[in-house]
Amino acid sequence: MRGERFKAVADAIAASIRAGDLPAGSRLPTHRELARERRIALATATKVYRELAAAGLVVGEPGRGTYVRDLSGFAGLEPRRLPPEHRVADLSFNQPLAVDQGDHLRRALRRLAAEGDLAALLTQQPPGGRHADRAAVAVHLLDRGIDVPPANVLLTAGAQHGLDAVLAAIAPPGAVVAADALTYPGMNMLARTRHVELAPVRCDTTGTDPHDLERLCRRRPVVAVYLIPTLHNPLGFVLDADARQRVVGLARRHDFAIVEDATYAFLAPEAPPPLQTLAPERTFYVGSFSKNLATGLRVGYVVVPEAHLGSVTRALRTGSWGTSGITSAIAVGWLRDGTVTRLEAARRDDARRRQSVARQELAGLDYHAPSQAYSGWLRLPEDARADLAAHRLAEQGILVSTADAFATTPHTPSALRIALATPALDQLTHALGRVRETVTRL
Incomplete structure (x- = not known):
């Protein structure tokens, strides 16, 4: 089948969708029906639908068919916002808010203005943050069961920045990173930007399926698995202790890294121990102060295995050099005075x-x-x-x-x-x- 014939069919259907002749929710012909109606090969019909799906015009649903997508822009990875x-x-x-959050900030700013060398906060911070600030986060993590020296804690401009630095350090372009079939959208964005393949692992509201992860590792050269074991986003599950042990066993058997996203972990202090405590030599524990303090603070951290400290530090330096001295000082002050x-x-x-x-x-x-x-x-x-x-x-x-x-x-x-x-x-x-x-x- 000539390329222009394939393009003509795809363009014709796309034009009908954009003109409203095929409204949102319309069920399109099956691949075989489309091939018969347009007198094209079945493989060409499949290619047409793949092209329309890549353009965001249709979506295929297993067992149900192919449907025209709503084009208002309120769905998907980067949805439209309302004024x-x-x-x-x-x-x-x-974006959790507290009625007294503004008062906390006023007190923190007054304290910064009255104590120490204020001008020092305007100087460039080292990549990964100052040692004293990293030590404060290390003490905070003791409540999560994580006991690491300050040198293994690197401060970031939020969890997304930390995830990006970890991917840059351990997953070159083309690498395979396992992730739940439904997972945090920011990881999808990072994988696309860094040309890393996210290989899906079956999951549901009860947790990640370790059997499916094992099957994936037998088929593909997985370099890391990205998981949100405590209060998963979006499914909400807390991975049980047995599943966590099985993930760690697979990581050691197949020699892949674990990237543990702990953004919401503070909401479930009774959860099983973090993966980091089970496999500290290969787990990157990523957290932030966005949900427990304020989303606009943009301070996070990564607990990094010793062998990868150099590569992650270089990735942080490349991405933004370092964190803001002012926001880091506010977060650390709130750690020390019990506000957190x-x-x-x-x-x-x-x-x-x-x-x-x-x-x-x-x-x-x-x-x-x-x-x-x-x-x-x-x-x-x-x-x-x-x-x-x-x-x-x-x-x-x-x-x-x-x-x-x-x-x-x-x-x-x-x-x-x-x-x-x-x-x-x-x-x-x-x-x-x-x-x-x-x-x-x-």
């Missing part, structure tokens, strides 16, 4: 209250979340589409995240991730009621 004046509630992003401990306890109480509201408002729907999580996973009815649900909610001023934002596979479930931390409680109750009404009418 604040049109926004009723943002359930797409967790108090705010984490308050966040845990807040998450439980919000999850209680969510369970009440979404009762009867296929909603999954542990009681201490700041988000939940809402499976939609079998014949419903997540992109259409996101569009209809956006029309009401409510933003949500669709499953494809988290997918490492071409096929994604029809589901929404509901983030609970940002709206005020009364706004949250109202917004979740709208979610319930919208989903039941799909």
Whole structure:
């Protein structure tokens, strides 16, 4: 089949979609039906749909068919935002706030102004942060069961910066990194930018499937596995102790690194020990102060195995040289005076209250979340589409995240991730009621 014939078929379908002749949610012919209707080879029909999917115009759902995607821009990896004046509630992003957060910042700034050499905060910090600041984080991590010297703790400009530095250090372009089939969207972005292949591992609301990870390792040369074992984003599970031991056993048997994302781990202090404590020689433990303190603070850290300290430090230097001295000083001051401990306890109480509201408002729907999580996973009815649900909610001023934002596979479930931390409680109750009404009418 000539290339122009394939392009003509793809362009014709794309034009019909963009013109509205094939509205969002329309089911397209099967590959065989398309081949017969257009008088093209079956392989060419498959190529047409692959091209349309890459353009973001259609989505294939196993066992159901190929559907026209909603083009409003409110679904997917980088969704469109609503202007604040049109926004009723943002359930797409967790930005926990506290009523006294501004007062905490005022006190912290006054302390910085009154103590020590203020001008020193305006000088360039070393990559990985100053030793005293790294020591403060190392002491903080003792409460997580992680006992490492300050030299193995590198400060970053948030968890995303830390993940990027780790990938740069251990995963060259073309490398295979295993990750849950549904995982943190920021890792998807990083993998694409660094030309790293994310190989999906089966998972569900009960956890990562170690058997599937083992099957992958037997087939592919995996250099690392990226996991969120405690309060997974988006599925919310806490990986049990047995599964953690099995992951560590596989890592040693197949000699791959473990990248452990602990962004939400502070919400579940009763969780099994971190993977880092089970395999410190090969685990990169990535955390931040975004969810327990403030998303705008942009301070994080990576606990790095001794053998990789040099390479990760160089990656941090390449990416941004170092962290901000002012934001690091604020975070470290809050570590030392107990503010972090108090705010984490308050966040845990807040998450439980919000999850209680969510369970009440979404009762009867296929909603999954542990009681201490700041988000939940809402499976939609079998014949419903997540992109259409996101569009209809956006029309009401409510933003949500669709499953494809988290997918490492071409096929994604029809589901929404509901983030609970940002709206005020009364706004949250109202917004979740709208979610319930919208989903039941799909």
